[in-house]
Amino acid sequence: MRIVIDSDGGCDDAAAIVWLAGRPDVEIAAVTAVGGNVAVRQAGRNLRVILEACGRADVPVLLGRDPSPDRPHLERPVAIHGHDGLGDVGLADPQQPPQAGGAAELLATELGRGTTLLSLGPLRNVADALVADPAAVRSGARLVAMGGSARAQGNARPTAEANVAHDPAAAAAVVAAGWAVPPLLVGLDVTLAATLRAQERDLLAARRTPAAAFLAGPLAAYNRRSGTFCPPGETPVHDLLAAMALVLPDLVAAPVLPVAVDTGRSAAWGQTVVDLRVLAWQRAAAAADGTAQGGVPVGAAEPTGANAAGDGDPVAVALEVDVEAFRWHVRHLCGG
Secondary structure, eight states: EEEEEEEEEOOHHHHHHHHHTTTTOEEEEEEEEEESSSSSHHHHHHHHHHHHHHTTTOEEEEEEOOOSSSSOOOOOHHHHOOSSSSSSSSOOOOSSSSSSSSSSHHHHHHHHTTTTEESOOOSSHHHHHHOOOOGGGGGGOOOOEEEOSSOOOOBTEEEEEEHTTTTTHHHHHHHSOOOOOEEEEEOHHHHTTTTHHHHHHHHHHHSSSSHHHHHHHHHHHHHHTTTTTTTTOOEEEEHHHHHHHHHHHSSEEEOOOEEEESSSSTTTTOEEEEOOOHHHHHHHHHHHHHHHBTBBBOOOOOOOTTTOOOOEEEEEEOOOOOHHHHHHHHHHTTTT
16 A cells, blocks of 8 residues: 655654554655644654654655644644654654655645545645645545544534644645545544553553654653543544554444534634434435445435535544554554
């Protein structure tokens, strides 16, 4: 699988990239940096640090943009990712700097070729790529994005997940771009369920593998404050789950539903509005004709009734996750 990664260079981004870099069935063609957890230049620096730690200094890192200034005011998540984005654990600077600019153009080119795109940060670079080449979405390229929330409310804002809240206009443009293959949105509904417990955290701290040795420090810092919305003693690794969902098709159940992003500057600014009524219609239709697979309806169902109007574009929304499979892959990464 040939992929490009767009990332804001945080602690959970590091876990995602390290896991993917260890997969013999994944080719990382390039990584692009976007502002989010940290400013874009710091994100680019972090991404070079991560790739060099994986022995992948050959993978180019290109700088993109910080989120649009027309967005809700959000403080940098210093308490979660540290000032440097990687937990302030003193990681040395990379041997090579990132390339200045060119992220949107590279993403547009790769999408036009049908390359899979994994988005782990705000969607500014992806939106810019679709401005550069609006036809890229018709190539059959697949987009997997960590972001949004259908039922789990928000974390950066009352109803908005952080990656979307950092740039709602970009997220809205990407969702509505007319993708030939509906994007997969891996949001808080599943990332707050697929968590690390003491068992996984202890394996990380044991540093049995090179991956665990690199990630132990950043994730220990990240885990201290990232589990606010999880059960006590559990912590999420949002971007790692998105990376796994890209490679492991059975890890999440993700029905295709209408999705829109609120850009109205109200209290709901940045909310991913998922029309869950369609899921109810799909379930009713599947129960009637026996087309459900694993409890998830297959195919679309037409709205019925006078009050069935809705907005949104087709997006595969991850609503269920195999938590034990996620934790098994984390333990395997750490030598457990």
